[in-house]
Amino acid sequence: MIKIEYFHNPVCPYCPAAKRLLTKVIEGLNDIKLIDVNTYTEEGITRGTSLNLMAVPAIAINGVVKLTGWPFEAEDLLAYIDEAREK
């Protein structure tokens, strides 16, 4: 199972667009576990800083930040998912 953490917060204007693309990309993929991490919570900011995160939206795959900021491309996200599958 591939763990995808989606980092966001409620005031981030770019996060909804990132979430829409992420949702579309992983739709139908059965080996993905998606975790929403709200960086406006103590738990969320702690998790983010533990991964050296400095911006949202961001996507970490299996505990490694792969994409930060918006926009990003669906192809890049798929490539990182494939990379995680091969490991």
Next chain:
Amino acid sequence: MEKVWDVIIIGAGPAGLTAGIYTARYGHSILLLHSGKIGGRALEAHMIENYPGFPQGLPGTELMKLFHQQATKFGVQFKPETVIGLADAGDYKIVSTRGGYHQGKTVVIATGMQRKQLSVPGEMKFKGRGVSYCAICDGPFFKDKVVAVIGSGHEAVTDALQLTHAASKVYIVPGKKGFSENYDELALLRSNSKVEVIEGHDIVEIGGSEFVTNIKLTGGKIETIDVDGVFILLEHVSTSNILVEAGVDADEGGCIIVDKGQHTNLPGVYAAGDCSCMGWQVVAAAGDGAKAALSAMKYLKQKATP
């Protein structure tokens, strides 16, 4: 025959959404094209306290959610497509997007503004690794850290104040020309013990290895300041180049020229909100959107009358 919309609105900020609410409420067919971010620059406002009707204030995200709901309720059709061209085909206009093209009897341009980049070495390299363009989004990552705010406008001043709640130290670098205006909040900024205003200098480089560690300034001599983060909050520039190329008149700053009814120089084409560089406030943009909608509906009525 492809559908011909009564109004095609380009942009989903306060102006575009208001134009949609007004025109759709009258039963017109409305297509609103947007780049994926519904709400525009207003989404970046931490708290909007001067929008009438909301005496307690509310975050920009919440206010724009309400605009969106209202436009949807009246039947505005939203499509996330980036506009790449506009052409006048006589009875209707053709709006080209990366996904195809759409035909409209009228067009309301509400493309807003986009953030200006700093364009110094290190900016792209450290984007998301210390370089940020959104203080309210990324400020919490800089708790007890040292940050620099680059910008001379109102947003830079208010966001620098906002960042003092998280950061241990906030430098603000307005550039050699200084602050754009004598903002009310400048006194608060200057008296805040966490803030240091560095005037008379321009930033020339953002340095670091994996993450940002410093900025280099020039003001006669190069000076390096150690920071963990850099918030680039420069004033905005128009995004209407494509539309200007289509023949829409704009001034030297890229602002679309409109009259009191938001008419551009092209019949049936209107502009509203930040792209016409008027107001810079949500309420002003909404007012522009309403005026553009009324003008568009008057135009449609005239065209429909034999």
